[in-house]
Amino acid sequence: VTVIGAGPVGLYTAFILAQGGVDVAVFELEEDIIQLPKAAGYFPVVMDEFKKTGILSDVIKASIPMTGLSWRYPKQPALAQIAFPRDQIAIHLGQNKLSDIILQHLAKYNVPVKFNHRLISLQQNPDDIHAFIEQRVGHTQVQHTTKYLIGADGGKSTVRKLLGIPFEGFSHTEFDIIASNIDYPLHNYCDWPTANFIVDPEIWGIVVQTGEEWRVTVGVRSHLKMKDEWDEEQAIKMVKDRLPKILPGPTEQANIKAVSPYTMHQRCAAKFLDGRVILAGDAAHLTNPFGGLGLTTGLLDAALLGRVLRQVLVEGKSPSLLE
Template sequence: MSESSEVIIVGAGPVGLLTALGLARQGVEVTVLDSEPEVVRSPRAAVYFHTTISILKKLGLADEAHAIGLSSTEFAMHWLETGEVMRSDMRDALEPGQEFDHNLHFGQHILAELVIAHLDHLPNARVLWNHAVKALAQDARGVRLAADTDEGEVRFSAHWVIGADGARSTVRQLAGLPFEGMTWPDRFVATNIDYPFLDFGFGYANMVVDPDNWAVIGRLGRENLWRLTYGEDAGLDEQSILERLPERFAAILPDPSVPYRIDNFSPYRVHQRCVPSFRVGRVLLAGDAAHACNPCGGLGLTGGVIDADALSDTLGAVIGGRAGESVLDFYAAERRRVFLEVTSPMSANFKRLLSEKDPARRAQDKAEMFAQAEKGGAEVRASSLAELIKGAPMPVEPAVA
């Protein structure tokens, strides 16, 4: 069996789906393939900065995102060993004239489902589940793919293929691209927990600083469910991590005697990695397939959404005859530069700040952060970094709506 499409996107996470929607709204025929049977609901990113919300508006999603999500402007740092708290308001760090002055909180899977609902109304877009890509070949005319399905092997042909299939990207591997960088020695554990953090002075977005019990804690949406992510010994298996949860929560929660409920639990390894090129001929990469960073600061999904916007603009312009293929090289070079110069070092520094072992360095970090907060310094606020992650605008004219 063989099928064809103008563009095939591998990966039905937010980055792949947003890229598909951006292209489909320009009239491009798009097929999204994913090996999963449905949208993955395990704990993942849940905070959308103001730059991300602007992209959602561009794609006709902002009104629904605001109806679904929880709006916030505050960010708080908590020092576990001293009980000190530093609060910041992102509005103090924004340049005048920003379209949105807040963040939105809701699960990444909810965004994926929202985008799919919009794609379902477009005759030139489709999402195919249970399609595990296993082979890829390309020449000057196009790309050929093979995927395993429940009914057997299906072959596809396309003019362009986009790999948005995450840090373990099959497309990246089939394109022969190494994933250069490092893996953090500790294991991250993402949990969804029902706990009254607001009663203990927490904001909707929080970082807990401690050499042993650091954590990132954020509200997931309108319901009282929170994402609590912490670090664990990489040598432990999943069952051992689960058995240690009460002990770890006793150290991290402000009052562990207050009852809590864990709704989800997901240990995973975290990387700081990037491909040498986001483009190999007619194969392009976006999101975690191209670059991966630790989640401290919430910069990974932000960078991926900006990739999706930039790639749908540039590839749409090429297909629509508004630009030559060189704009795809610009996309590849600029998004890689931004990751290496901004996203990766900033996220790595957030991780270091949270888990710094040296008491003197920890004290110095805290003093600097309080001083910057008093000055209204944007360096302290993860949300302000979203402006830097945007990078240079893509050199294409927008499609006519």
């Protein structure tokens, strides 16, 4: 099996396949694991999957427990607050750190994970697929033959586009969001839980603890958002301007360590399976990130897909299971 995309969904799919005795290779366009602010919340249904594959203890060590949720007006007492059930495990952990953990476990199975590799085209045959892949350094092209190919290459998926699969739904054009990782001792100035929704028509957002850092994600109206070219300095300024409006304490001391822009989407591929190619994660479906369901559903894709493909390739079950 060939996996296109070395985000957590692609890596976790490859890990489950390798555990099941399937030969697998991973190709990724970027030069390394992406370190920008991305997903940060994991619910019990995903923790159960981590337990099945033996990475739960490492994930828990690297994370902090989810203590609860609050909804509040900017710099005001909570409108509503709920604690997370103590008999269930839910955590906060940066997506990049989860990817690092999976990558370490994947190395035990000698699975090749090749960064700086771009999928150029693919050719489906009755019994296999030819994937034509280019090394970004040197631009050498190779033909890679595989039984199945998994497109876990994100919302702008090259795999989905090469197959011509419609990405149905809509994108929010009236605003963008900017996610940031900040170093700031917020708990010195308040007793907020680990996840907090800021409710306001203009300065709405979410504040989530991810460890020693906090993830602050803010909404920006279309007339204020970034231009077509990603402007990191402008995004940092927008976050700095927003912090004193939503957080208590001396926010001018906050260290903004990373920022990343997003457009919010509600989209779903018209189909996830096309011959011997399967879409997973954001390549298959995009959803509002504020509920923590984007990576959650992507990891569930990986769990189900990895086990079903093993049944097909190792146990000789019918490929119709993939449908």
